[in-house]
Amino acid sequence: MVQHSALSPVPTLRTSRLVLVPLGPEHLEGVWAALGDEESNRLTGTHATFTREQVAAHLERIGAADDRADWAITSSDDGTYLGEVVLNELDDENACMNVRIALVPGAPGRGYGTEAMTAVLDHAFGAVGLHRVELSVYAFNPRAQRSYEKAGFVVEGRQRHTLLWDGTWHDSVLMAVLATDPRPSSDAPAPTS
């Protein structure tokens, strides 16, 4: 059974280099800056444009939801905002959730994404009690696919023409990890709050 209490309040998760804290209004600057980056928007397939007020309202709202968990990925050294990772789209009966992650420009390629994802999967399969976590990644994003594979995801299939970007259709790759799948060991200790 899915433990909603492990999704809200969103617990803090720690790894050797990162602290994943509940995403909230205090992260507005970092979230807003990332939304202004064209390459980040292409990689995440973000067509929509948001006002700063809409983003602020979203950050105010998400903490109360018990069917999702939004984390800010921060540096354990100095608290720098490095990106966000979100468990959402809860399918209660089938103990399944979707996950998405995006680091801020300049942060990819240093292992932070894989480290954060591993901590979230530990929590998802541990305290939350999920059986399956899935995601979709665009076929033009091999860096993300490689990171997800390192975290334990396997490719399940390909969805054709899921994104129209600058007049060109792109496919996406469906990846998932089950609670029973082998995963790399994690250094993430149990949630602290």
Ligand SMILES: CC(C)(COP(=O)(O)OP(=O)(O)OC[C@H]1O[C@@H](n2cnc3c(N)ncnc32)[C@H](O)[C@@H]1OP(=O)(O)O)[C@@H](O)C(=O)NCCC(=O)NCCS
């Ligand atoms: C996807 C993301 C979270 C991954 O986190 P990360 O910290 O960059 O990932 P890592 O550094 O742990 O791993 C990246 C891997 O991709 C590999 N890689 C990088 N570019 C690659 C390419 N063009 N082709 C194949 N592999 C590539 C790296 O070598 C590394 O693998 P390795 O450790 O085996 O050498 C992060 O890159 C990110 O947020 N990117 C911007 C937004 C985005 O793409 N979000 C995902 C949308 S689905």
